[in-house]
Amino acid sequence: MTTLKHDDPEVWNAIQEEAKRQQETIDLIASENICSLAVQEAQGSLMTNKYAEGYVNKRWYAGCANVDTVEHLAVQRAKQIFGAEHANVQPNAGSQANMAVCFAVLKPGDRVLGMDLSHGGHLTHGFKKNFSGMMYEISHYGVKRETGCIDYDELRNIALAFKPKLIIAGASAYPRIIDFKKFRAVADEVGAYFMADIAHIAGLIAAGVHPSPVPFADFVTTTTHKTLRGPRGGLILCKSKYAKQIDAMVFPGIQGGPFMHSIAAKAVAFKEAMSEEFKKCQQQTVKNAQAMANEFVKKGYDIVSGGTDNHLFLVDLRNKNITGKEAQILLETVNIVLNRNTVPYDERGANEPSGIRIGTPTIASRGMDEKDSVKIAECIDKILSRPHNDQAKRDVKNIVKDLCAAYPLHESGACPSTK
Numbered sequence: 001m002t003t004l005k006h007d008d009p010e011v012w013n014a015i016q017e018e019a020k021r022q023q024e025t026i027d028l029i030a031s032e033n034i035c036s037l038a039v040q041e042a043q044g045s046l047m048t049n050k051y052a053e054g055y056v057n058k059r060w061y062a063g064c065a066n067v068d069t070v071e072h073l074a075v076q077r078a079k080q081i082f083g084a085e086h087a088n089v090q091p092n093a094g095s096q097a098n099m100a101v102c103f104a105v106l107k108p109g110d111r112v113l114g115m116d117l118s119h120g121g122h123l124t125h126g127f128k129k130n131f132s133g134m135m136y137e138i139s140h141y142g143v144k145r146e147t148g149c150i151d152y153d154e155l156r157n158i159a160l161a162f163k164p165k166l167i168i169a170g171a172s173a174y175p176r177i178i179d180f181k182k183f184r185a186v187a188d189e190v191g192a193y194f195m196a197d198i199a200h201i202a203g204l205i206a207a208g209v210h211p212s213p214v215p216f217a218d219f220v221t222t223t224t225h226k227t228l229r230g231p232r233g234g235l236i237l238c239k240s241k242y243a244k245q246i247d248a249m250v251f252p253g254i255q256g257g258p259f260m261h262s263i264a265a266k267a268v269a270f271k272e273a274m275s276e277e278f279k280k281c282q283q284q285t286v287k288n289a290q291a292m293a294n295e296f297v298k299k300g301y302d303i304v305s306g307g308t309d310n311h312l313f314l315v316d317l318r319n320k321n322i323t324g325k326e327a328q329i330l331l332e333t334v335n336i337v338l339n340r341n342t343v344p345y346d347e348r349g350a351n352e353p354s355g356i357r358i359g360t361p362t363i364a365s366r367g368m369d370e371k372d373s374v375k376i377a378e379c380i381d382k383i384l385s386r387p388h389n390d391q392a393k394r395d396v397k398n399i400v401k402d403l404c405a406a407y408p409l410h411e412s413g414a415c416p417s418t419k
């Protein structure tokens with residue numbers, strides 16, 4: 001980065017500070033990860049210079065031979081990883097992937113059934129200030145109060161009464177296996193399209209650690225930067241019969257020229273996702289989340305649904321005399337970064353919710369294991385149970401420092417698996 005350092009020291013300096021922050025922080029944000037240097041190199045390449053409206057071999061611009069090569073690779077690899085009939089790798093983010101599917105099959109005012117945001121759903125699944133909530137009539141299903149797991153009977157009953165045109169499965173804060181087959185059955189019963197948004201669990205699905213929705217869903221959308229460990233971006237998978245509709249809605253429907261540098265980086269990440277090391281890392285991600293959740297249970301914390309099957313879990317702090325926001329702020333002072341989150345049936349709002357969401361993709365990508373995860377859970381407990389104890393803060397800061405030093409990020413972010 002010598003050119004950047006010379007030409008724009010302010011931006012260069014901020015990037016150096018961010019590299020230091022990432023190196024010295026235990027990152028437990030469930031939607032984040034560390035992509036490889038190879039992904040970063042492709043993302044930072046001069047492919048960003050190229051306009052390429054259209055698709056492979058069907059561009060509106062000249063000079064597209066090389067970007068065609070990378071988009072073709074990205075599409076083929078995405079289809080291979082997930083066993084999908086068709087892939088569109090152009091969505092700039094997960095939200096655009098969801099928007100493209102909605103616009104492709106729905107008219108304004110149509111009915112959509114998605115998971116309640118406060119039970120773990122995503123903004124694009126019907127939040128009133130999101131395009132989805134503004135344009136469509138929305139109904140929500142959620143989780144059972146007693147189990148914290150999706151209430152499939154309620155889902156079916158709501159679908160029978162509401163008659164949605166689209167049913168969305170998928171979540172941003174749901175710790176259990178999602179039964180996509182059950183969603184398909186409900187969609188068939190009411191004649192709805194079925195979209196599975198696997199943004200959070202795509203890496204786990206690619207590695208066979210979570211069942212795939214591809215055999216059951218009409219459309220599967222995802223981000224590429226969470227467990228999938230690629231560059232920031234989106235991806236749509238669908239049956240061949242919807243290919244034309246989806247492609248036309250991504251471009252020219254809702255986007256212009258695709259981000260070819262991101263598509264190149266997606267291709268690299270998809271290649272990595274086929275490796276044995278990636279599979280091991282995804283397995284470790286789940287083991288870490290389970291080890292950490294078990295430790296919290298042992299220490300008397302209330303974990304939504306009692307544990308986790310995936311890369312994240314939710315700690316309900318209502319019996320701990322501390323809010324999720326207070327916990328988030330406090331933990332950041334000792335270099336443990338996570339986010340506050342509502343828990344199902346939360347009496348508090350989204351800004352001062354009662355819970356925290358803990359995810360393990362980043363620590364697994366750094367090489368940390370169950371032993372380290374238990375250590376991190378102990379650190380969090382030490383801080384949350386003694387919020388005003390300066391000695392506890394000093395002790396935890398030292399443990400975090402040692403852990404981060406033991407698992408270096410290597411320059412600006414290579415994972416151990418891609419060294």
Ligand code: PLP
Pocket residue numbers: 031092093094095096098121122124170171172197198199200223233234
């Ligand atoms: N879908 C789910 C389930 C998500 O969790 C997210 C992001 O957190 C998105 C979609 C949207 O992704 P993006 O932030 O890339 O628009």
